[in-house]
Amino acid sequence: MSRLCVFLLFVTMIVSCTSPDVKTITKTIKSSSKTAQLKKTSIVILGTVQDAGSPQIGCLKECCSKLNDTDKKNRLVSAMGIINTTTNKKYLIDATPNIAEQLHYLNKLGSSEKLLDGIFLTHAHIGHYSGLMYLGKEGAAGKGINVYTMSRMKNFLETNGPWEKLVQNKNIKLKDLSNRDTVFLDKTIKIVPLIVPHRDEYSETVGYKIIGSNRSALFIPDIDKWDKWDLSIVQEISKVDYAFIDGTFYDGEEINHRDVSEIPHPFIVESMNLLKNLSSKEKNKVYFIHLNHTNPALNEDSKAFKQILLNGFHVARINEVFSL
Numbered sequence: 001m002s003r004l005c006v007f008l009l010f011v012t013m014i015v016s017c018t019s020p021d022v023k024t025i026t027k028t029i030k031s032s033s034k035t036a037q038l039k040k041t042s043i044v045i046l047g048t049v050q051d052a053g054s055p056q057i058g059c060l061k062e063c064c065s066k067l068n069d070t071d072k073k074n075r076l077v078s079a080m081g082i083i084n085t086t087t088n089k090k091y092l093i094d095a096t097p098n099i100a101e102q103l104h105y106l107n108k109l110g111s112s113e114k115l116l117d118g119i120f121l122t123h124a125h126i127g128h129y130s131g132l133m134y135l136g137k138e139g140a141a142g143k144g145i146n147v148y149t150m151s152r153m154k155n156f157l158e159t160n161g162p163w164e165k166l167v168q169n170k171n172i173k174l175k176d177l178s179n180r181d182t183v184f185l186d187k188t189i190k191i192v193p194l195i196v197p198h199r200d201e202y203s204e205t206v207g208y209k210i211i212g213s214n215r216s217a218l219f220i221p222d223i224d225k226w227d228k229w230d231l232s233i234v235q236e237i238s239k240v241d242y243a244f245i246d247g248t249f250y251d252g253e254e255i256n257h258r259d260v261s262e263i264p265h266p267f268i269v270e271s272m273n274l275l276k277n278l279s280s281k282e283k284n285k286v287y288f289i290h291l292n293h294t295n296p297a298l299n300e301d302s303k304a305f306k307q308i309l310l311n312g313f314h315v316a317r318i319n320e321v322f323s324l
Contacts, residue, residue: 038109040323041084041188041212043242045289046092046102047076048316050248051127053097054293063294074318075298076101077127078221078290080244082210082324083110087186089117093208093219095147099131105319118146118175120191122221124156124202132163135171142171150177150193153203177206188213189324194236196220197228199264212324215241221290222246224264226274234275237285242322245271247288247297247315250304254294268297268304272311283312291315 038044054075055064067075077096083089088111096102103116122128135142149157154174157163166172177183179195190211198205207220218240226233237243248265249255266274268288275283288308291297296304297315308315 038083038085038321041086042082042321042323043210043217044081044083044106044109045244045316045318045320045322046079046081046105047096047098048289048291048318049075049077049298050290050292050295051077051096051125052293053077053127054291054298056293059293061294063296063298075293076318080210080219081106081109082185082189082191084186084189085110086188088113089186090114091117091185092119093210094122094128094221095119095131095135096127097130099134109321115140115142116145118148118185119172120148120177120193120208121153122207123198123200123205124153125199125222128221129153129157132157132166132172136162136166137169137171140171142166144170144173146175147172148175148177148183148193150179150195150204150206152200156202179206194220194231196223198222198224209236209240210324215322215324217242217244217322217324219244219289220246222248223266226266226271233271234278237275237278237282241285242287243285244287244289244316246290247271248290248292248295250295250297254292254296268295268308272308272313275313276311278312280312284314287314287316289316 055067055072076098078094079096079102080093081102082091083106090106090110132147134140135145154176157174158167167174177193180192183191185191192209193206194209196205196207205222207218210217210219218236223229223246233245246265247268250268252267275286288297296302297308299305305315
């Protein structure tokens with residue numbers, strides 16, 4: 001059962017004046033197939049967790065210590081795949097520490113004749129580019145794999161080891177991106193980088209708009225706060241069919257041991273409040289992604305996860321497929 005079906009179930013209960021039964025909604029989601037059959041050009045959710053993964057190194061809390069083997073297998077670092085089923089071309093948005101598993105899954109859905117046709121990087125924090133290391137001679141020994149970057153990110157890769165070796169050895173070929181300039185992957189798929197405010201120690205940070213023949217998606221896994229952006233997230237959601245947005249932290253309680261000013265992100269509760277006046281149709285576009293290991297919304301039995309559903313939004317799930 002698709003997320004649309006789940007949404008219609010939710011709406012039906014509201015229209016019939018029946019109180020939304022979160023247990024029913026959650027059960028429906030869990031029993032639905034996580035992997036839709038890939039028949040059309042699509043995006044694929046290849047990971048949903050913050051850079052350092054889950055379980056996270058050094059974490060002895062229940063959020064990590066109590067995970068079962070299935071949870072551990074499914075909690076890969078946030079990334080998105082794009083597959084053109086006509087041309088059999090495959091692209092990644094972000095190169096994570098889990099790139100091996102993610103490419104293996106992407107190849108199961110599409111052609112495996114070629115490792116990859118390109119990677120689009122969002123920024124230079126560990127979960128978003130460190131997977132490039134596996135394209136070197138110790139790993140895939142890539143041959144001229146296109147890696148699309150903004151100017152600071154390109155300079156960072158060209159002038160710092162070990163990344164510079166990937167360029168020098170022609171494992172990767174760096175391709176320039178410019179803010180809001182469209183890249184045509186082929187006749188049916190376009191991708192547009194959008195600079196967003198974030199902790200830019202080594203590079204710019206971008207989100208992406210992915211535009212297919214019939215549908216489009218917004219992907220912003222990292223941003224400081226929505227009010228710091230020169231674009232309106234409400235307006236940007238209105239322009240697309242799916243919006244995968246920063247859900248790193250559910251609220252401030254889960255990180256009460258850290259100075260939040262050092263790791264700014266819009267809390268999910270803040271985003272839901274900002275978007276609360278959207279229509280049900282618009283809310284249904286929104287999927288929270290890039291969840292920290294402490295985020296209770298990673299647990300589908302949690303109050304946080306259920307509250308997100310009750311408010312009309314979604315939490316992204318690994319291996320979900322969305323047609324373009």
